[in-house]
Amino acid sequence: MLFPQRAAYHDIVGAHKESGFEMCTDLCAVDYLAHPGRRLPAEVEAERFEVVVQLLSISRRRRVKVRVQVPESDPQVPSLWDLYRSVEAMEREAFDMFGIRFSGHPDLTRILMPEDWEGHPLRKDYGVGRVPVQFKEAPGPR
Amino acid sequence: MTDHDVEEELAAETFEGAQEMADRAHTTAEEFSRAAGAVLRLPGGVPGSEDVDIERPSDETMIINLGPQHPSTHGVLRLMMELDGETVVRSKPIIGYLHTGMEKTAEELTYQQGSTNVTRMDYLSPLTNELVFSMATEKLLEVELPPRAVWIRMLLAELQRVSSHVMWLATNGMDLGSTTMMIFGFREREMVLAFFEKTTGLRMNHNFIRPGGTAADLPDGWEDDVAVICDTIETRLESYDELLTGQPIFRERTEGVGAITAEEAMALGVTGPILRSTGVAWDLRRTMPYLCYDQVDFDVVIGTYGDNFDRYAIRLNEIRESIRIIRQVTERMPSGDYRVQDKKVTPPPRARIDESMEALIHHFKIFTEGFKVPEGEVYTAIESPRGEIGCYLVSDGSAKPYRLHIRAPSFVNLQALPVMLHGGLVADAIATTSSIDPILGEVDR
Numbered sequence: 001m002l003f004p005q006r007a008a009y010h011d012i013v014g015a016h017k018e019s020g021f022e023m024c025t026d027l028c029a030v031d032y033l034a035h036p037g038r039r040l041p042a043e044v045e046a047e048r049f050e051v052v053v054q055l056l057s058i059s060r061r062r063r064v065k066v067r068v069q070v071p072e073s074d075p076q077v078p079s080l081w082d083l084y085r086s087v088e089a090m091e092r093e094a095f096d097m098f099g100i101r102f103s104g105h106p107d108l109t110r111i112l113m114p115e116d117w118e119g120h121p122l123r124k125d126y127g128v129g130r131v132p133v134q135f136k137e138a139p140g141p142r
Numbered sequence: 143m144t145d146h147d148v149e150e151e152l153a154a155e156t157f158e159g160a161q162e163m164a165d166r167a168h169t170t171a172e173e174f175s176r177a178a179g180a181v182l183r184l185p186g187g188v189p190g191s192e193d194v195d196i197e198r199p200s201d202e203t204m205i206i207n208l209g210p211q212h213p214s215t216h217g218v219l220r221l222m223m224e225l226d227g228e229t230v231v232r233s234k235p236i237i238g239y240l241h242t243g244m245e246k247t248a249e250e251l252t253y254q255q256g257s258t259n260v261t262r263m264d265y266l267s268p269l270t271n272e273l274v275f276s277m278a279t280e281k282l283l284e285v286e287l288p289p290r291a292v293w294i295r296m297l298l299a300e301l302q303r304v305s306s307h308v309m310w311l312a313t314n315g316m317d318l319g320s321t322t323m324m325i326f327g328f329r330e331r332e333m334v335l336a337f338f339e340k341t342t343g344l345r346m347n348h349n350f351i352r353p354g355g356t357a358a359d360l361p362d363g364w365e366d367d368v369a370v371i372c373d374t375i376e377t378r379l380e381s382y383d384e385l386l387t388g389q390p391i392f393r394e395r396t397e398g399v400g401a402i403t404a405e406e407a408m409a410l411g412v413t414g415p416i417l418r419s420t421g422v423a424w425d426l427r428r429t430m431p432y433l434c435y436d437q438v439d440f441d442v443v444i445g446t447y448g449d450n451f452d453r454y455a456i457r458l459n460e461i462r463e464s465i466r467i468i469r470q471v472t473e474r475m476p477s478g479d480y481r482v483q484d485k486k487v488t489p490p491p492r493a494r495i496d497e498s499m500e501a502l503i504h505h506f507k508i509f510t511e512g513f514k515v516p517e518g519e520v521y522t523a524i525e526s527p528r529g530e531i532g533c534y535l536v537s538d539g540s541a542k543p544y545r546l547h548i549r550a551p552s553f554v555n556l557q558a559l560p561v562m563l564h565g566g567l568v569a570d571a572i573a574t575t576s577s578i579d580p581i582l583g584e585v586d587r
Contacts (some may be wrong), residue, residue, distance in 0.1 A: 022408045025523070026532050026549040035538040039517065052534060054521055054549070058408065058422065061429050065521060086411025089557050097245075112238040112586055122246055122545075 001065045003044045009068045010078040016055055016064060017083050024084035025063075026054040029070075029094040033124040048072040049100055053080070053087075070100055079105035097122035203231055208571070210239045216313065216575070217582030219556075223563070223571065230571060233563045235556050240586035248546035252512025253279050256543060258349045260533075263548060264584040265346060267306045269298045269338075270526040271548070271584075272351040277432065278522040278533040279353035282515050285487060288479040289434075291355040296433050297368070297471045298341075298351065299524075300464040304375060305334035306527035307457045307464075310579050311382060314454065317576040318395055323385060330375050337367050354488050355481030368472050372465045379461060386454070396450035400562040400574030403448060410561065411554045414529025415456045416578065420448035426525040438470045450577040457579075486513050512541035528552055528579055550584040 004012040013024075030050045032038060040046055049070035056063050070077055079102035080087045091102040092111040099120035102108060109115065119126055209220040218239035224232040248259050260275040261268040273295055280287065312327020335345045340361050342348035350357045361367075386392045402412070404420040417424055425442040427435040443459040445452030481488045489508045490501035517539040523532040532549030555578050562574045 023411055025411055025413070025530060025554075026521070026534065026547075028534055028547040028549075030519075030536055030545045030547075035536075035544055038538070052519075052521075054523075054532065054534075058424055058429075063430075063521075063523075084411070085409045086554060086557060089553060093553075110238075112241040114238070121243060128246065128250065 021055040021057045023056040024086050025056045027087050027090040029098040031124045076101040228567050230563045233560045237585050240582045244587045252541045254512045257352050261347045264581050267302045267527050269302045274524050274531050274533040276351050276353045278535040281520045285482050289476040290478045291480050292433050293475050294356050300467045303464045303527045305331045307461050314576045317572050359480045399450045399570045401449040410558045412558045419445035419452035438467050440467050453577045514541050552580040553585045
């Protein structure tokens with residue numbers, strides 16, 4: 001597991017690609033708003049968002065996980081699109097769900113939500129919608 | 143600030159432009175490279191200028207929509223295509239029509255309830271989804287499963303692979319005009335589903351593989367049922383061979399169509415039968431064994447050309463390999479518990495509740511509050527019928543996942559579609575889409 005600084009993130013992933021990690025199998029984001037005290041190495045400063053990248057080396061049969069901290073005030077990270085084409089849809093999903101911007105991504109549009117949707121649903125401060133049910137003590141729509 | 147201003151600001155903050163492909167005439171150079179970059183994501187670089195002629199007048203080509211309502215798009219996949227006559231110049235899959243926020247829902251459900259949610263993602267191989275979620279939870283819990291639970295899981299996972307691949311043969315046959323194959327495929331799948339119904343109580347969305355083991359033991363006489371399924375499907379595979387493999391029309395429509403190279407497949411993150419069709423022997427059951435796959439004997443089937451025919455042949459032969467595994471599992475099924483005997487994870491058996499107050503309390507606690515999972519984060523990946531299905535699970539120490547992310551194989555594999563379709567015919571687009579085997583429930587989650 002690696003915890004690069006945001007500035008070094010792209011280069012570190014690039015170095016891994018050079019050393020034989022041919023595939024980027026997964027990229028997702030996590031919003032740690034409600035869980036700030038997570039365990040991290042001492043030198044890593046915890047931020048609200050985290051982008052988690054899973055790299056896979058087919059030749060060496062190894063996986064490596066890259067976790068990069070993304071601050072709430074400037075939710076932006078460099079896109080890995082120039083290294084791995086496979087992150088195209090995954091970065092769009094992370095943008096759609098968390099509002100993290102990937103600079104250098106060719107087509108950063110919403111992918112799962114309608115394009116006129118407001119807000120980013122997987123953020124922890126995004127309310128969960130409720131549907132009123134017809135039970136006696138039902139607490140109406142919130 | 144009025145409400146209107148707030149709305150506008152919110153919209154500006156979250157709006158990044160349309161998802162659709164823009165018309166050539168309305169496409170500025172920048173917009174076009176944006177579209178081309180996303181549409182023709184070739185590993186060599188952004189094709190843009192040399193691959194597609196920007197200067198070309200827009201009335202020579204036209205943009206059409208395939209889907210979201212079209213029988214051969216396997217659900218609600220919408221494909222935008224720019225056509226030059228019958229040749230596909232650009233294409234772009236547009237997804238999200240089946241998005242129901244299952245990852246958000248997962249944060250509201252306990253680990254106990256979680257497998258009812260994930261099982262609905264990939265509705266053609268629900269047990270695989272349950273398996274990956276349970277394995278991730280167990281990794282965080284650090285529990286060791288009893289051997290019988292592991293082997294039951296292997297049996298079900300392989301039966302699921304058989305049913306999923308048979309279903310794929312059926313729909314692929316239908317897309318290519320072979321209604322016979324469709325009837326055959328559904329008939330064989332029904333056999334497996336009947337066994338699942340007997341075992342789990344449901345034909346689909348079983349919620350049978352749960353964190354800590356399985357929900358129940360296998361039913362009495364399961365060996366005979368499984369033996370009948372194996373024998374029947376194995377002999378019927380021969381008739382599929384006769385019906386499709388040697389048939390000139392089928393070969394003409396699949397050979398050399400929708401080809402992709404190993405480099406392209408790896409760059410696009412493609413896994414499963416599509417990656418193996420390009421000659422890369424990558425099967426997580428073999429290369430990164432989980433459960434007890436290192437103890438059974440099977441071959442990883444690979445192709446050479448990466449075309450539709452290779453993908454067909456791989457799936458057909460993977461059914462044979464799965465049947466081989468199922469036979470070995472049946473022979474070597476250990477006896478013992480089917481759930482881990484940890485009181486904090488496993489609810490007590492029904493009979494104990496009538497006798498013991500503690501059992502009743504434990505039962506009540508587990509089903510109302512769920513069990514707590516230690517803090518941490520984990521990524522597990524297994525081989526689903528469609529490729530690598532991964533589960534990234536973050537726990538904050540409570541009874542509900544803090545974040546659940548499913549790495550859906552179809553979601554990633556779909557990115558290869560524009561590369562496969564580029565330069566082909568519209569008629570072949572249907573066959574190629576089918577050969578990717580996208581499950582839209584999993585793509586959109």
